Amino acid sequence: MGTGHIEVSDGSLYYEAVGDGPAVVLLHGGLLDCRMWDDQFELLAATHRVIRLDVRSHGRSSTATGDFRHDDDLAAVLDTLGVDRVALVGLSMGGRIAFDFAVSRPQRVWALCAAATGISGMTFTDPYVLDRYQEMGRAAQERDTAAFVEAFLRAWVDGPHRRPEDVAASVRVRCADMAANNATRHATAQGRMLERDALHRLGEVTAPTLLVIGDTDSSDIVDVTQRAVRDVPGARRVEIPGAGHMINLEQPDAFNTVLLPFLQEQSP
Incomplete structure (x- = not known):
């Protein structure tokens, strides 16, 4: 490879x-x-x-x-x-x-x-997604990586029609690991x-x-x-x-x- x-x-x-x-x-x-x-x-x-x-x-x-x-x-x-x-x-x-x-x-x-x-x-108009984006923005300002990642998971892994427990834990864990890595490693992106x-x-x-x-x-x-x-x-x-x-x-x-x-x- x-x-x-x-x-x-x-x-x-x-x-x-x-x-x-x-x-x-x-x-x-x-x-x-x-x-x-x-x-x-x-x-x-x-x-x-x-x-x-x-x-x-x-x-x-x-x-x-x-x-x-x-x-x-x-x-x-x-x-x-x-x-x-x-x-x-x-x-x-x-x-x-x-x-x-x-x-x-x-x-x-x-x-x-x-x-x-x-x-x-x-243009994003789904109220559920927009609310999660606001949560992500607040968490980013507060440098709260855990809250940022959880808002991301709620928006794009669980989605507007499911609860976290409705999604396979393994999928949430994989996505959380990648998102947390990006949120910390690339926080200075301009x-x-x-x-x-x-x-x-x-x-x-x-x-x-x-x-x-x-x-x-x-x-x-x-x-x-x-x-x-x-x-x-x-x-x-x-x-x-x-x-x-x-x-x-x-x-x-x-x-x-x-x-x-x-x-x-x-x-x-």
Whole structure:
């Protein structure tokens, strides 16, 4: 397995690469890191060249010191690794990055799977999520990492329709560990995350696109997924019962059963 850091503007990104075949990049959610893809990383390596990375201000990558674009960072990683075209598999913020890359560099994407996705240009309106964001902001100001992480878990692991005890403890523990690491390691992050306003450019996506969503996710994610299914040419939507926002962690078998055939169908 290849692993290390790749230089990008004002920093470096941690990556891991394994396997041979058509290239697939796994993009993690916000406040998480590439470990969230442990199951899929090993599974896909049997048939693909699989790359996963910690995006800027996450995991083992550099903390942002100024304005940046995640899709530019991704392009730098691919260029360094000598990868021309990829399938992008992203969850939440990872899906958001995937859409930005797909509209800015459509010729480099042979397939796109966005799970519980955000899309740049969207507005969050779900009262439950907005309340949790306020809690996260207060906790950050007070430097209360435990409260910050718990508010994050309530927003994006439990979600608006479940209590903490309704979610597998192992999933909450994994997400809490990643979030706490990011909250402490990258607390000094500066600058803006610049984006491509992909919500209003969805018609420019040329790659075959699969949208995956859990049946207990927030209204914002449901709405933006429906928008993508409507506006991305030929896009398909699959709903996974019993899953919230962290689909691949909560329901890995169901997620893999959807993802693998999609990639096999589209493989160049």
